[in-house]
Amino acid sequence: xxxxxxxxxxxxxxxxxxxxxxxxxxxxxxxxxxxxxxxxxxxxxxxxxxxxxxxxxxxxxxxxxxxxxxxxxxxxxxxxxxxxxxxxxxxxxxxxxxxxxxxxxxxxxxxxxxxxxxxxxxxxxxxxxxxxxxxxxxxxxxxxxxxxxxxxxxxxxxxxxxxxxxxxxxxxxxxxxxxxxxxxxxxxxxxxxxxxxxxxxxxxxxxxxxxxxxxxxxxxxxxxxxxxxxxxxxxxxxxxxxxxxxxxxxxxxxxxxxxxxxxxxxxxxxxxxxxxxxxxxxxxxxxxxxxxxxxxxxxxxxxxxxxxxxxxxxxxxxxxxxxxxxxxxxxxxxxxxx
Ligand code: ADP
Ligand code: MG
Numbered sequence: 001x002x003x004x005x006x007x008x009x010x011x012x013x014x015x016x017x018x019x020x021x022x023x024x025x026x027x028x029x030x031x032x033x034x035x036x037x038x039x040x041x042x043x044x045x046x047x048x049x050x051x052x053x054x055x056x057x058x059x060x061x062x063x064x065x066x067x068x069x070x071x072x073x074x075x076x077x078x079x080x081x082x083x084x085x086x087x088x089x090x091x092x093x094x095x096x097x098x099x100x101x102x103x104x105x106x107x108x109x110x111x112x113x114x115x116x117x118x119x120x121x122x123x124x125x126x127x128x129x130x131x132x133x134x135x136x137x138x139x140x141x142x143x144x145x146x147x148x149x150x151x152x153x154x155x156x157x158x159x160x161x162x163x164x165x166x167x168x169x170x171x172x173x174x175x176x177x178x179x180x181x182x183x184x185x186x187x188x189x190x191x192x193x194x195x196x197x198x199x200x201x202x203x204x205x206x207x208x209x210x211x212x213x214x215x216x217x218x219x220x221x222x223x224x225x226x227x228x229x230x231x232x233x234x235x236x237x238x239x240x241x242x243x244x245x246x247x248x249x250x251x252x253x254x255x256x257x258x259x260x261x262x263x264x265x266x267x268x269x270x271x272x273x274x275x276x277x278x279x280x281x282x283x284x285x286x287x288x289x290x291x292x293x294x295x296x297x298x299x300x301x302x303x304x305x306x307x308x309x310x311x312x313x314x315x316x317x318x319x320x321x322x323x324x325x326x327x328x329x330x331x332x333x334x335x336x337x338x
Contacts, residue, residue, distance in 0.1 A: 002097055005125045012102045013090065017110035018120040024086055024144070025121060034121035036086065038144050044086075045143040045150065047077035053134040058178060063101045065197035066137075067108020072199050073220070074141040075116060076271040079206035080218035082151040083143030085116045090123035091138035095130075116203060151209060151216035151275070156234035160214050160276035162300040165202055165289075167246040168223060170195035172267025173254040188250035195250075199271035205294040209275055212285035216275040223265040227274055227308060240265075240300035242312040261312065276302055 002008045013019065014029045021028070026035035038044055051070050053059055071088065078085050090109075113119055118141070128134065174196030176182045177189055184192065202218070209216060215234055219226050223240075231237055242261045255263055277285050282298075289296045303309070 002099060002102070008097065008102060008125065009123075012106040013120060013123065015106070015110075018106060018113055020114075020119045022087065022117060022119060025119065028119070028121045029123075034087070034089070036121075036142065038086075041147055042144040043147045043150075045078055045081050045083035045145055046140060047074060047081075047143075048138065048140040049074045049077070051137040051139075053136070059134070062197070063104035064108040067105040067110075068112050069108075069197050069199070070137050070139055071109055071112040071116075071118075071141075072201060073269075073271060074139045075112070075118070075201055075203055076199065076218040076220070078141055078143035079202040080151065080216050080273055081143070081145065082149065082206045082210040082213075082216070083145040084207060085118035085203060086142045086144055087119050087121040088113070088139055088141045090120055091136075091140075092123065092125045093128050093136040093138075094125070095128040095133035095135065112201075116201065145207075145210070149210050151206065151213055153215055153217050153230045153233040155213075156215040156230055156236050156276040156302050157278065158236060158302055158304050160278055160302040161282055161298050162227070162238055162240065162274070162276055162302060163285075163296050163298050164219070164223070164246065164272050164274045165205055165294055165296050166200055166270070166272040167248040167251065167295075168219070168270055168272065169251050169255065169260070169264035169267045170248055171199065171269035171271070172222075172263055173251050175267075175269070177254065182254045184250065184254045188253050191248065191250040192254060195248075196269060199269070202271070202273045202294070204292050205273060205289060208288045208292060209273070209285070212277050212281045212288065213275040214278060216273055219268075219270040219272050219274055221268045222270075223274060224308065225266075230274070230276070231302075231307065234302075237303040237305040237307055237309070238300050239303050239305075239309045239311060242310055244297065244299050246295070246297040246299075265310075 002011050019029050024036055026037050028034055174192035177192050215230050217226050217230050245264045
């Protein structure tokens, strides 16, 4: 039985499956800081994501899948920058010592850490305030990429084509499955839950896109919201063809035809990449993505008008849609806002 924070770290986190060596790591868990030595000519990329019980995940979430998801959503930011993952740190705020939970959560983390050669190098741990006895998980990832070669949000140009990887809306549909709000066949149910818990890693795609894309972002809050960040940073607009949005068969079964397009652009948690590419680089980009086995779909074009024009063949659309925004949206659990 783990008795205190140091015991927990020793048993579940400072273990070979998670805290393994990589060449860039001079010193890992155990001192006041981890020490990293990036290769010459490389710059560090850093990003952090908080996952709060009741806001980002349901209280009874499978801890193994939650461990995988926590690291995957962080790696998604590195992917969107075109960076290679190096290592990560972990902050945990827990209401108590639940060894079964810790065991499964750390195994899920380790699975993704090993797949991406991205070890745990440090962190912090605290007991949660008894007044708010929920879990908070925080991960910071470090990655590297050649100096000057980051895939920024600000590079989209007039006439560039807008692309997304994978399919849209599956994670939002998966959340509805978890909340028992929709009914689907067992195979599609499994596919949607997987989309929510284990978003596809687009790290390899992001690194390859450094050569082709003019801008890139990962879709965490929904296309409608995230694409706007790119447009604002780049000082351009976009025209998006709603009929070309990539929708999976599981998504089509779960979500009524009326609602599909709206959910595909406003639902969060897809962690697919949305990027822009100049027309003359389109063929080479497609070939590179095919070689990686990453499906990509052209959904529109960059314009010089403000904001997003949503085009729909069926309905002339003046859709007012936005993605998820903290402090504005209804949280997963109503009591999470109190
Ligand atoms: P400090 O008091 O200097 O912040 P701690 O006593 O909190 O250090 O942590 C001791 C060591 O354990 C540090 O190297 C820290 O990075 C590591 N550590 C703490 N919490 C975690 C965790 N959740 N996962 C991995 N390493 C951790
Ligand atoms: Mg500390």
